[in-house]
Amino acid sequence: MAKKKIQKLLVANRGEIALRVMRSAREMGISTVAVYSEADRNAPFVRFADEAVCIGPAASKESYLVFEKIIKVCKDLKVDAVHPGYGFLSENGDFCRALEKAGVIFVGPSPQAMKVMGDKLAAKEAVKNHGVPLVPGTEGAVSGLEEAIKVAKTITFPILIKAAAGGGGKGMRIVEQESELKEGLERAISEAQNAFGDGSVFIEKYVAGPRHIEVQIMADSHGNTCYLFERECSIQRRHQKVVEEAPSAVLTPELRKRMGEAAVAVARSVDYTGAGTVEFLLDEQKNFYFMEMNTRLQVEHPVTEMITGLDLVKLQIRVAEGEQLPFTQDDLKINGHAIEVRVYAEDPANNFLPDIGTLTTYRPPQGPGVRVDDGFEEGMTIPIFYDPMIAKLITHGATREEAISRMERAIDDYAIAGVETTLPFCRFVMGHETFRKGQYDTHFVRDHFRPEVLLGNDTGEGEAAALVAAQLFADRSNRPAAQPVGAAAEVSPWKLKR
Ligand code: MV4
Numbered sequence: 001m002a003k004k005k006i007q008k009l010l011v012a013n014r015g016e017i018a019l020r021v022m023r024s025a026r027e028m029g030i031s032t033v034a035v036y037s038e039a040d041r042n043a044p045f046v047r048f049a050d051e052a053v054c055i056g057p058a059a060s061k062e063s064y065l066v067f068e069k070i071i072k073v074c075k076d077l078k079v080d081a082v083h084p085g086y087g088f089l090s091e092n093g094d095f096c097r098a099l100e101k102a103g104v105i106f107v108g109p110s111p112q113a114m115k116v117m118g119d120k121l122a123a124k125e126a127v128k129n130h131g132v133p134l135v136p137g138t139e140g141a142v143s144g145l146e147e148a149i150k151v152a153k154t155i156t157f158p159i160l161i162k163a164a165a166g167g168g169g170k171g172m173r174i175v176e177q178e179s180e181l182k183e184g185l186e187r188a189i190s191e192a193q194n195a196f197g198d199g200s201v202f203i204e205k206y207v208a209g210p211r212h213i214e215v216q217i218m219a220d221s222h223g224n225t226c227y228l229f230e231r232e233c234s235i236q237r238r239h240q241k242v243v244e245e246a247p248s249a250v251l252t253p254e255l256r257k258r259m260g261e262a263a264v265a266v267a268r269s270v271d272y273t274g275a276g277t278v279e280f281l282l283d284e285q286k287n288f289y290f291m292e293m294n295t296r297l298q299v300e301h302p303v304t305e306m307i308t309g310l311d312l313v314k315l316q317i318r319v320a321e322g323e324q325l326p327f328t329q330d331d332l333k334i335n336g337h338a339i340e341v342r343v344y345a346e347d348p349a350n351n352f353l354p355d356i357g358t359l360t361t362y363r364p365p366q367g368p369g370v371r372v373d374d375g376f377e378e379g380m381t382i383p384i385f386y387d388p389m390i391a392k393l394i395t396h397g398a399t400r401e402e403a404i405s406r407m408e409r410a411i412d413d414y415a416i417a418g419v420e421t422t423l424p425f426c427r428f429v430m431g432h433e434t435f436r437k438g439q440y441d442t443h444f445v446r447d448h449f450r451p452e453v454l455l456g457n458d459t460g461e462g463e464a465a466a467l468v469a470a471q472l473f474a475d476r477s478n479r480p481a482a483q484p485v486g487a488a489a490e491v492s493p494w495k496l497k498r
Contacts, residue, residue: 013085015375137204165196169239215263227260249438306338348425365413
């Protein structure tokens with residue numbers, strides 16, 4: 001790969017990630033271009049950019065997803081490279097190719113690597129001869145009921161039917177016994193066809209009570225690939241992550257090394273370059289299995305930055321310029337512990353219903369070990385057109401305990417009024433003994449959370465919940481009330497309890 005200095009970077013994204021990418025670019029002396037929709041005219045990322053171009057109406061399909069408009073801006077403003085952030089066009093191979101044709105660098109992997117990893121079956125096929133453990137199941141798409149029955153009997157029920165074109169939990173179906181297999185298979189195929197335009201499905205042994213552990217990798221175009229350790233993302237709701245931490249509380253150094261090396265093997269199998277994430281399931285016996293690879297910078301990348309001291313965006317940019325990674329695997333060490341909680345404009349007391357509105361009060365927490373990646377300011381309205389994430393709150397500490405207590409302090413210091421947020425839910429998680437022990441899996445929310453615990457009228461079903469409530473009460477009672485004065489009507493129930 002030829003080396004080429006990037007002097008001007010366009011960020012094809014919005015909100016917190018656009019701002020976060022531009023900050024690193026600026027520190028590198030790279031000038032920044034924002035593209036924005038009419039709904040984001042006054043957003044901080046637009047103001048931060050050296051240049052900004054409106055690319056259309058609020059709806060993503062008419063702005064952030066129209067890559068012809070973005071490529072036109074690249075040509076008009078003589079942009080050298082595009083960073084796609086996450087979501088939107090970040091995993092769109094056609095966009096990469098169109099940029100390539102226009103002579104613009106895409107900050108990310110090759111379209112080919114993206115394509116293979118975007119197809120879950122192709123991904124399994126690519127990695128299977130590289131010593132990466134896979135969940136037992138079909139090799140390739142299921143040809144029909146006969147094969148499905150045969151495989152299911154070999155691997156034993158329960159099984160999981162997954163769509164090849166799915167991912168992130170979309171298009172999955174559990175089948176508990178043979179009598180349900182015919183109908184389950186038919187439905188899975190028709191759902192996959194409808195949702196993705198591709199009816200290919202495959203079968204895996206269903207792993208009960210798994211943990212979601214993903215490994216951050218970083219690869220340059222000179223054949224160097226390193227793992228930047230893992231993130232534990234098991235606290236999620238309907239496949240939406242809410243709390244992430246690094247490192248995982250349950251990996252031994254030996255298991256960490258094995259998973260890290262497996263992740264590197266996955267990346268190498270497709271000649272991966274740039275930042276990527278290899279997702280594994282870890283079962284109760286601590287066997288790990290490759291699930292999928294995400295070919296983008298992820299929302300939760302800050303926890304990795306906090307424990308490694310690295311700036312993943314700067315590394316992505318250096319790699320895109322054709323530079324070598326500035327470290328080897330042996331140079332990388334884990335420093336302390338980091339936790340991220342996602343602050344969504346959703347009401348956790350009301351089935352996480354999206355709550356739109358204006359941030360009448362918005363004061364993020366500060367202080368040692370606290371990082372806030374956000375894209376809003378007080379007085380701004382959360383647009384209804386996009387993901388309702390307001391911010392990511394990240395804390396770092398010397399130990400997991402310190403990261404947790406720092407997170408509790410930071411959540412309590414976070415003043416948001418005007419919309420309901422997931423902060424009370426995150427506070428609940430931090431106080432929960434199962435979380436504090438690190439002994440949680442992907443069923444945590446289902447098994448431990450009921451909205452009543454946030455409303456303070458818990459019916460006494462769970463001792464843990466009562467303990468948490470008592471803990472929260474004790475925590476609050478020795479603190480002065482810090483309320484936005486005169487905004488009582490807009491104060492959230494969480495804030496009222498303080
Ligand atoms: C599984 C599984 C159990 N067994 N595969 C969901 C997202 C996708 N990346 C993989 N997923 C799962 N695959 C087998 N063979 C359980 C899940 C799963 C899950 C995984 C990670 C995080 C949260 C999850 C929630 C439900 C199911």
